[in-house]
Amino acid sequence: MTGEPEVRTVLGDIDPAELGVTNAHDHLFFASQLLPGQELDDPVAAAHTLLDFRTRGGSALVQWTPYGLTRRTRELARMSAEIGVHVVAATGLHREEHYSPVILGRVIDGLVEEFVADLTEGTQPADLPDEPRTGPRAGLVKVAGAFHTIDSHARLTMTAAAVAHQETGAPIAVHLELGTAGLETVELLCEKLDVPPGKVILGHLNRNPDPALQRQIAETGVFLGFDGPSRANHATDWRLFDGLEALVEAGHGGQILLGGDTTTAAARAQPGASYLLTTLAPRLTELLGGDVVTAMLVANPARAFATSWLK
Template identity: 35%
Template sequence: MKNFVRTVLGDIAPTEMGITDCHDHLIKNGGPEMHEHIDFLMLDVAAAKQELANFVAAGGKTMVVMDPPNVGRDVTRMLEIANAFKGKAHIIMSTGFHKAKFYDKYSSWLKTVAEEKIVPMMIAEIEEGMDQHSYNGPVVERVSNKAGIIKCGTSYGVIDPLEQKALRIAAETYHQTGVPILIHTQLGTMGWEVVNFLIELDVAPQKIILSHLNKNPDRYYYEKILQLGVFIAFDGPDRVKYFPDSVLAENIKWLCDQGYQKQLLLAMDAGRFYYQAAYSATRGYFSYGIAYLLTHFVPLLKQLGVNQAAIDDMLINNPQVALAFDLTKR
């Protein structure tokens, strides 16, 4: 069996991915994030298509949309977008979970259903097809399009018992399918800890991706994590409310200089309405959007001395390894 990456329109060879945004959002259809801020609601298919078109025009080819069931995933709208870009761009969709805050601690299905019953639900999304209702229940109606990555989340400074359960489910799903695992780390905390949790469950480090560590700009913490053999997806340039781009870029440069360029990925994680140019334009606003990753942040990396080989690794070569299924599990 040859290496493959699972897009919603079918499996492709990793070499077909091209420039890849390893963590982003185009549609979010509500869910618990909306209780944090209404700008998490993103339902405009036309705006989402334009945003993806902007990314493609800047040189992008593949986007990983990290909206799990019950937390923003909209299978129907995303498939409309994917089909509109057939032959132009690839979309990888996720199954799995988010941080514990987004689940009722007493009555959610993540709490009440046994792990051995949830694992087959995850496997079905990856090997049979996604539930078009995203397990909102009680009816499950599968499409033929499959998820290509499983997501979990951890909380700020802790790994909640519900999150530990989700991680065990993700690990078992990986063992039965080979699917890669991406972790939402809240404000960049618990990265080293969650990696060790998964490694103890025999998940191969090269199939683990950590997101949001840019919000915890500790380069020595990054190095400690990377020594475990995992990938870090540095997302969120154009977020001065956290840290300026220069902090993220300088940390990436330092990691490349330490020899870790083969374990770094890039993304925008533009998961709010006003983070995206096309959505903003519908309200008369201006913003840079997802293409900023390629039009502004990559030039900054070059300005700071990150060579083209390292940039190609982060955008093209490393995603081919991180997002491919583990064939030893199939």
């Protein structure tokens, strides 16, 4: 790769130092057939969320919503410009269960082309596949594993993500189903498909609070996403602090990313994206120290989402 690393936001590429305090994994828009009635598809509510995040000291938000799940990138760009928060959007594909056969059928045979086009030309609504690519460019590829395994769909999407990375330099963010299959994901992406560990972000590690496994994953060099709390996974939230403390003590504080991962209307209302700054960060500061938490919110995401773009 050539050139200085930059973060690709919905308003264009920026110096990583401009990113600032970052919610490294969240959703302003998200709608799935698995969550009927809980859609995040209201631009006014999304704008209020982003404004509140900025008011609490937030500077950047990374939306992991991939193709076909209502990512609304044009709205993201409008809100980013009006509110003054950097926003990074995603291309990619989630688990197969999230999609109707119609949406999945449009892209499944041309994933690399779709991912690369979203990253380099501009995003396109899934319901308007023949429209010109006038949307903002995506800044990462989001894919997903299965529960405790890499199933055929995950293998297909991860392979396409790896090729898209090789062609563009884009970071790859991975939804680990309930925090599982982390080592299997690293083996596929980094060992078999030659993606550098520093270009891989594993999400939801807090949902499988196995300290030995988390440390083993950290030793591979990938970025470690701890995102929540989640109403669906609140039973593991209380173990987040012990897990982060252990990783920091083992020397892996520079790999940790923090996010809110709001995926439903109920979660937007409570605790909401700003919980990361109003409650979680202060508690972590008491436990780990301000410099460590600042790195998790500023320096680490600046490195995780920056790359020397090839296109």
